[in-house]
Amino acid sequence: MSASESKIAGRNIVVTGGASGIGLGLCRRFIDMGAAKVIVADLNENAAQQAASDLGDSASAVTCDVGDEASVEALVASAIERCGHIDMFVANAGVGAGAGLDASNELWELSWRVNVMGPVYAARHAIPHMAERGGGAFVITASSAGLTTGPTSFNYATSKHAAVGVAEWLAINHGPTVTVSAICPTLVDTPMAPEFGTVLKQPLTVDEVVDSAVEGIEAGQFLITPEPVAVDMLRAKAQDYDGFLANMQQRVAAMQAATERPG
Numbered sequence: 001m002s003a004s005e006s007k008i009a010g011r012n013i014v015v016t017g018g019a020s021g022i023g024l025g026l027c028r029r030f031i032d033m034g035a036a037k038v039i040v041a042d043l044n045e046n047a048a049q050q051a052a053s054d055l056g057d058s059a060s061a062v063t064c065d066v067g068d069e070a071s072v073e074a075l076v077a078s079a080i081e082r083c084g085h086i087d088m089f090v091a092n093a094g095v096g097a098g099a100g101l102d103a104s105n106e107l108w109e110l111s112w113r114v115n116v117m118g119p120v121y122a123a124r125h126a127i128p129h130m131a132e133r134g135g136g137a138f139v140i141t142a143s144s145a146g147l148t149t150g151p152t153s154f155n156y157a158t159s160k161h162a163a164v165g166v167a168e169w170l171a172i173n174h175g176p177t178v179t180v181s182a183i184c185p186t187l188v189d190t191p192m193a194p195e196f197g198t199v200l201k202q203p204l205t206v207d208e209v210v211d212s213a214v215e216g217i218e219a220g221q222f223l224i225t226p227e228p229v230a231v232d233m234l235r236a237k238a239q240d241y242d243g244f245l246a247n248m249q250q251r252v253a254a255m256q257a258a259t260e261r262p263g
């Protein structure tokens with residue numbers, strides 16, 4: 001895949017967590033943009049099949065648990081068997097459930113298994129295949145919580161920092177042969193959003209995230225942030241870490257006050 005060629009039109013693309021929210025939005029847009037084949041991979045078998053049937057002949061469903069290496073290996077093999085090869089793998093599946101200091105070990109383990117090892121297993125099995133063919137694209141849906149933490153749950157924010165670390169390591173060690181991108185949205189209006197509790201901002205729409213994602217992927221950009229504020233905050237953190245933390249503490253206090261306010 002040369003830099004001037006589309007990474008989407010005419011390509012074979014696997015999207016994990018493709019049956020809902022951002023993943024489903026990406027699958028739909030990839031097909032609208034002329035992708036050859038889109039594999040809708042999801043833990044939820046019925047939802048994946050429904051999504052693939054709604055998306056039409058270019059889509060097909062594979063049931064997969066991204067936190068289980070054998071399942072991810074089988075997904076990559078099945079995608080190669082169905083499509084001939086994979087041009088792009090989008091490690092999008094994630095879990096949002098979380099808590100603070102009281103987050104259970106089970107929640108920590110789930111966040112780690114799905115949000116971190118999911119992309120690691122995908123990279124381990126898809127990147128050598130793409131590199132052998134001379135190139136491809138590998139995309140991780142991380143989160144702005146992986147850049148600047150924010151007032152979100154302890155286990156979620158920590159796992160998303162690790163997901164950004166996975167993407168950065170892959171970009172440094174396997175780019176530019178394989179183009180690596182990390183999508184880092186703030187809150188998005190999907191079935192996962194309520195898991196993040198009270199928020200003081202209007203969520204992004206899936207379409208806004210998808211617009212930004214396809215533009216960034218086509219440009220071979222690493223950091224894809226649908227809202228410039230995420231980059232502003234990252235810059236503020238790099239320039240003055242203590243000032244950034246003080247600002248975040250104020251935001252958390254404002255959120256707590258909003259939650260406790262009657263009515």
Ligand SMILES: NC(=O)c1ccc[n+]([C@@H]2O[C@H](COP(=O)([O-])OP(=O)(O)OC[C@H]3O[C@@H](n4cnc5c(N)ncnc54)[C@H](O)[C@@H]3O)[C@@H](O)[C@H]2O)c1
Nearest residue numbers: 017020021022043065066092093094143187188190191192
């Ligand atoms: N919604 C947000 O506010 C937001 C913000 C930033 C980043 N993200 C990230 O975007 C990605 C997509 O989230 P979404 O908001 O579209 O959520 P969603 O709940 O709408 O979709 C997640 C999909 O992932 C699937 N899934 C969950 N665990 C899986 C597993 N082990 N194996 C395979 N599939 C699995 C689910 O069945 C579901 O279809 C996640 O990585 C999430 O962390 C979401």
